Structure formats: structure tokens, C-alpha cells
Amino acid sequence: MAPEFSIGSRRISAESDCFVIAEIGHNHQGSVEKAKQLFAAAKECGVDGVKLQKRCNRVLYTADVYNKNYDHENSFGKTYGEHREFLEFGRDEYLELQAYARELDLELFATAFDFPSADFLADLGMPAFKIASGDLKNIPLLRYVAKFGKPMIVSTGGATLEDVRRAYSAIMPINKQLCFLQCTAAYPATHEELNLGVLSTYRNEFPDSLVGLSDHENGIAMAVAAYVLGARIVEKHFTLNHTWKGTDHAFSLEPIGMKKLVRDMRRVRAAMGDGVKKPFDSEKTPLIKMGKKLVAARAIPAGHMVTAADIVIKSPGDGLPPYELERVIGRRTTKALSADESLSWEVLDSMDADVVRSAADILRIVDEIAAHTRALAEQLGGNQEKSGKEQCNADPRVAAWDR
Numbered sequence: 001m002a003p004e005f006s007i008g009s010r011r012i013s014a015e016s017d018c019f020v021i022a023e024i025g026h027n028h029q030g031s032v033e034k035a036k037q038l039f040a041a042a043k044e045c046g047v048d049g050v051k052l053q054k055r056c057n058r059v060l061y062t063a064d065v066y067n068k069n070y071d072h073e074n075s076f077g078k079t080y081g082e083h084r085e086f087l088e089f090g091r092d093e094y095l096e097l098q099a100y101a102r103e104l105d106l107e108l109f110a111t112a113f114d115f116p117s118a119d120f121l122a123d124l125g126m127p128a129f130k131i132a133s134g135d136l137k138n139i140p141l142l143r144y145v146a147k148f149g150k151p152m153i154v155s156t157g158g159a160t161l162e163d164v165r166r167a168y169s170a171i172m173p174i175n176k177q178l179c180f181l182q183c184t185a186a187y188p189a190t191h192e193e194l195n196l197g198v199l200s201t202y203r204n205e206f207p208d209s210l211v212g213l214s215d216h217e218n219g220i221a222m223a224v225a226a227y228v229l230g231a232r233i234v235e236k237h238f239t240l241n242h243t244w245k246g247t248d249h250a251f252s253l254e255p256i257g258m259k260k261l262v263r264d265m266r267r268v269r270a271a272m273g274d275g276v277k278k279p280f281d282s283e284k285t286p287l288i289k290m291g292k293k294l295v296a297a298r299a300i301p302a303g304h305m306v307t308a309a310d311i312v313i314k315s316p317g318d319g320l321p322p323y324e325l326e327r328v329i330g331r332r333t334t335k336a337l338s339a340d341e342s343l344s345w346e347v348l349d350s351m352d353a354d355v356v357r358s359a360a361d362i363l364r365i366v367d368e369i370a371a372h373t374r375a376l377a378e379q380l381g382g383n384q385e386k387s388g389k390e391q392c393n394a395d396p397r398v399a400a401w402d403r
Contacts, residue, residue, distance in 0.1 A: 291317020
């Protein structure tokens, strides 16, 4: 069965548009108002969801890490713990942001970095859970979150295929709503290290799971390529200003970039079509203009048996197509034809059966057509060594006013 699941009101499947996530993370700088501004801007860009990050910092970090000095240009506190706590939203802030996201028709969810954070998000009724690359090997957390029965979007940065298989084996017996994101856990990631071919590997290895891309590259083109390769969820960091204080702003998309990304993601689905090769109505006129047909190379009397010397191939393509050449040779004309007159089945007699020709005969016919076409070009003054303007200027048939 083809994988699919819903995040809120959005259904995600192999046939759907890409579910685009504006990863807010902590780009809100600890401010609910800035978070709302980011939500509103993301909505204007056309994204489907916005994502935050939730940590219980006291249990997530060792005491040494929590209490270490954090003298850094992007620091919001004297210690790493103070810095992280400054950026953390509590229940009241989440409830306010959930209400605002509903007003905007955005799906809001978050990354759970630990057990208490997973409980916190579950109590809020989040429509999905994100798992960061750093927790791909945290099998107890994966199993714990899987029990909530909500879609799980799992990043796989820095992993081996065996790591991903292990996570898959842990989650799928509990929760079938799974999407693995190809991810390069570098900030930013270079395009040489995106390894988008892994998406195809995931689709083959895990056919009952969706795949997507957590994109840390500076740009939008690779997300479009990922969709073509099967990604149906794309996550991209989002900011209002690259120069704002914070580690992630520098490689996040500003609104103009996010709007273009969403635009291109919507276009690529339509551009991929249904896979059936067919002509479109929009091509008919150009193809008649550019196409070729079989025409009389010279005046041909009625009752004449047509040979290769009687035929040239010319535009427009509103008559017998050149692939009918072999069937035309050997038929007799039912009326006189003037030079350049289109050949058609109406001006040729019928044959009991088409002549079966050898490959050598077919090539000989093609060579004859090519030879007398070159001769005709010389007769009419066509010279490949000269430009078209030079030939027109040398042709007395072209009036001076028409040069």
C-alpha cells in the first residue's frame, strides 16, 4: 500500500503537493510577537506548516554543559543553560501560538528533544512530531513518541543506512505514519554534500514510508530536485532577516526566498504531468510551422509512378509526414501535381500491399532525396556558405524595398 498520512487537514502522499515546513526553530529569539510575525510571513509565502523546537533543558543537558559559560555573539544568556531557557516557550506561549496558527490555517508542530518535551507537545494535541537528526539513534525516544500515534517526521543527518534501518524497525511496529527526511547536518550544507540520491534509496528500502528533505543549503533549487526524486515533505529554516542575532538566521530563507520555493514546489508537481507522452493543443500550431511534409519536387503528370527524385521534404508540416516516404514510393499519381504541391493519399493510387524494403533500399532512397534536395538548393540560389541576408541581396527577384 502506498504510504500516506495527514498532518492536520493536509493529506500527504506520493500524488500530493509537497508539504512545505517553515522551520522557525528559535529564530523567534524568545519573543511570541516575533514568532507571530514569522508565522504570518510564512503564511504569506504559502507554506503548509510552521515548526518550533521544544526542549526540557534541565534534563536534556549535563550539568557541565548547562552551566558552562556561553560568551558568544549569538548568546542570550551568560551560561548555555540561560541561553537555552531564554529561547524556550512554555505552555501559555504555545497555546497562544496554536490559536494564532489556527487563524492562519497553518499546521503548527514542534521537534521533541526529550521525554518531557514529547509529553508537553502531546498534551497540546500537536498534529505531528519532528525528531531531530541527533535523536535518530535515540531508540527509546523514538518508540515513546511513536506511541502517541501521530505522524513522525524523522531527520537522518549524519546517519548510516543501518542507523535509519534501526529507527525504522523501532517505529513501524508501533506507528505506520513515518517520513524519513534526507538531511545533511551542516549549517549551511554545501550542495555537494546534500546527497539527494539517498531519497531514492529510502524509497526502495522503506516503500511504506514517505520521504522528504530537511534542507540546510543556501538556496531553493535543491528542494525542487528533491520533490522530483520523491520528497513529499520539505523543511526549510525561515527568518525575517539574515542579520538577526541567532545561529540559524544566516542560512535561513527570508520571505522572498521562501515564497519562490513554495511557488516552484507547486509548479514542479504540475510540470511532472502524468508520465504519458502525448501532444498538447498548444503545440499544434508551432509543430505545423516547424514540421515537414512530402511535396512534389517538380511538376508530375497524372499516372506517373513516384520515385525518390519526385519528392522533397519541406515545411510546413500540414501534409503527409516524412515517415510515410517508403509507402509513397512506387505509387502512381491520380492527378497532375505542380512543384511544391503536397502529396496526399487522395492524389496517389492504392496498392494491394505496402512494399517491403530492405534497410539498404531505405537508405538508398534517403540518399537520393538528400542529393536532389542539395541540387534543388543550388538551383534556387541556396548557399550554406553565405548568410541569408547575403543571398537575398544577391537575388534579383527580391525587390529593393523588401531588402
